[in-house]
Amino acid sequence: MPLRLRALPCLTASALLAVSLAAAPSVAEPTATSDVPLALTxxxxxxxxxxxxxxxxxxxxxxxxxxxxxxxxxxxxxxxxxxxxxxxxxxxxxxxxxxxxxxxxxxxxxxxxxxxxxxxxxxxxxxxxxxxxxxxxxxxxxxxxxxxxxxxxxxxxxxxxxxxxxxxxxxxxxxxxxxxxxxxxxxxxxxxxxxxxxxxxxxxxxxxxxxxxxxxxxxxxxxxxxxxxxxxxxxxxxxxxxxxxxxxxxxxxxxxxxxxxxxxxxxxxxxxxxxxxxxxxxxxxxxxxxxxDAEGRSQVALWAMxxxxxxxxxxxxxxTPAGLAALGNTDLIALDQDPLGRQAAVVSSDGTLDVLVRPLDGGDRAVAVLNRSATARQVSVRLADVGLPSCRVDARDLWTGASQEVAHTLSTEVGAHETAVWRLTPRGCAEPVPTGQLTGHGMKCADGQNTTGVGAVVLSPCTGGTDQRWVLGGDGSVRLAGECLSAGAAGAVELAACSAGLDGQRWTARRDGALVEEASGQCLEAPSAPPAADGSAARLRLARCGDHRVEQAWALPV
Structure with missing residues (x-):
């Protein structure tokens, strides 16, 4: 099923993306060992x-x-x-x-x-x-x-x-x-x-x-x-x-x-x-x-996400009292047990901070920020960067229970080895738009701007920067800064102006992790070549889809 989301207009964009990512018949087998559905959470x-x-x-x-x-x-x-x-x-x-x-x-x-x-x-x-x-x-x-x-x-x-x-x-x-x-x-x-x-x-x-x-x-x-x-x-x-x-x-x-x-x-x-x-x-x-205590809270938050x-x-x-409080936190338990059953995706990472986003039942979204470092960090996460552009949300801090209305940016200090986590309830917003990094082989990110060569798309260390912030369109497009991920000449992949028909610009996300360009039926492939002598990275290409090839597996935003 392609990323475009026209076929089932009664579902939200996030729910439809879940369908597209789970197109293989074995996405969930709750009756694998019983006629009674088991472990639905x-x-x-x-x-x-x-x-x-x-x-x-x-x-x-x-x-x-x-x-x-x-x-x-x-x-x-x-x-x-x-x-x-x-x-x-x-x-x-x-x-x-x-x-x-x-x-x-x-x-x-x-x-x-x-x-x-x-x-x-x-x-x-x-x-x-x-x-x-x-x-x-x-x-x-x-x-x-x-x-x-x-x-x-x-x-x-x-x-x-x-x-x-x-x-x-x-x-x-x-x-x-x-x-x-x-x-x-x-x-x-x-x-x-x-x-x-x-x-x-x-x-x-x-x-x-x-x-x-x-x-x-x-x-x-x-x-x-x-x-x-x-x-x-x-x-x-x-x-x-x-x-x-x-x-x-x-x-x-x-x-x-x-x-x-x-x-x-x-x-x-x-x-x-x-x-x-x-x-x-x-x-x-x-x-x-x-x-x-901070590390224990982080584990509970990350496992819940x-x-x-x-x-x-x-x-x-x-x-410990702090451990018991974290494990018994009913908001974190509810997050873990959310009946929609979607796992969070890492939408931004830079080696110190990871930002995760999880769609929830009823249209809420959870956002978490992991601070790996040994010092506290001030963090700011734009709502647009977690799939909620032009939006206002009620943001509930799941550790303190405090709620506030947020119009543009989530901001807080995250302690050493801590993980901040919020539950966002959108107010009068458009449907969420999956936004964030495309992570590939070697835990590196598809990078479309900080490259050599106009329109080139390469695999680079993840930075959390705007040059790695992709948007999965409801029409099957994968966009960066208003341009579309496109099939180029001789198997190259490039950023180009989005065409009216999106020819060579529609992508299907398969459950095995492959990202398939619809017209050619070929898979987006991470380069195997190391960076060139001048430091420039090899470009992403299209290649014949293989059998669970790790260089063709991608983790996408949700």
């Missing part, structure tokens, strides 16, 4: 791994479940308690069933499920799509060298325990001869989803498949392939590295770089998120050791 809850790892037992799970209730977090939505790896014995029983470690869990898992349900909570369990879990306990997958898997048997066991949520990891997946690793993972996770569905019990599936293909922040072709199909197996998925785990021997060790790293790989994947399908950058650790699962991994009874 991002799951919330608690998991032991980033705090306890394998040092887990029934007492600790129950204590954290009780703390979710006593702190009020459960009533605010943190309702799924998941037991991660190391809960079982090293061998299956004679019937092939998994065996609960009764030293750790003396009452067993069926009892634990009943206890959690009696508290109004949901029960989550961990397994692995390989033949062994990451900690070398029995997995559900095909044995090394071939043989029968245990997907159906384990799914039936989980259903008998009244499990509500399954985290399916991806260690030790066997790759049969003649198949690629990507094919083996796809078959394994499709088998997991089919097995869960066959039980008849609705169980949310957290699929870890993409995490086993990540190659840096922008990823490689197989990573993008897996992101393309994983939503047909599960409702959420881990795409990259684990959040840094708590080290009790060095509790003051900073974990902030890990939060930024996970935010980094997740922030470009807007196109894959929607009701029943969620990008998961791993656990919330706000209020736990390793983050300052990215429509990420809100799954704590901490000792809930020992959360």
């Amino acid at each position: 991002p799951p919330m809850g608690w998991n032991n791994w980033a705090h306890y790892m394998c040092d887990i037992d029934e007492r600790k799970v129950v204590a954290n479940a009780d703390a979710l209730v006593s702190t009020g977090l459960a009533a605010k939505g943190y309702d799924t308690v998941t037991v991660d790896d190391c809960w079982m014995e090293k061998q299956r029983d004679a019937a092939g069933d998994l065996v609960v470690d009764r030293t750790k869990f003396p009452h067993g898992m069926a009892w634990l499920g009943r206890y959690l349900h009696s508290k109004g909570l949901k029960f989550g369990i961990y397994e692995d799509a390989g033949h062994l879990t990451c900690e070398k306990y029995p997995g559900s997958g095909t044995p090394e060298g071939g043989g029968e898997d245990h997907f159906a048997q384990d799914a039936r066991l989980f259903a008998s325990w009244k499990v509500d949520y399954v985290k399916m990891d991806g260690c030790n997946v066997w790759v049969p001869p003649g198949k690629t690793k990507e094919q083996a993972y796809r078959e394994a996770y499709e088998a997991v989803a089919a097995a869960l569905r066959a039980t008849g019990r609705p169980m949310v599936l957290s699929a870890s498949a993409p995490a086993y293909f990540q190659q840096g922040e922008w990823g490689g072709p197989d990573w993008h392939k897996v992101l393309g199909w994983v939503g047909r197996t599960g409702q959420l998925w881990r795409e990259g590295k684990d959040i840094k785990v708590f080290n009790p021997a060095s509790p003051g060790t900073s974990r902030w770089s890990s939060v930024l790293g996970n935010y980094g790989y997740n922030r470009w994947l807007t196109r894959y998120a929607g009701p029943g399908n969620w990008n998961d950058p791993d656990f919330l650790i706000a209020g736990a050791p390793g983050l300052s 990215m429509a990420a699962p809100f799954i704590l991994s901490s000792d809930v009874s020992r959360l």
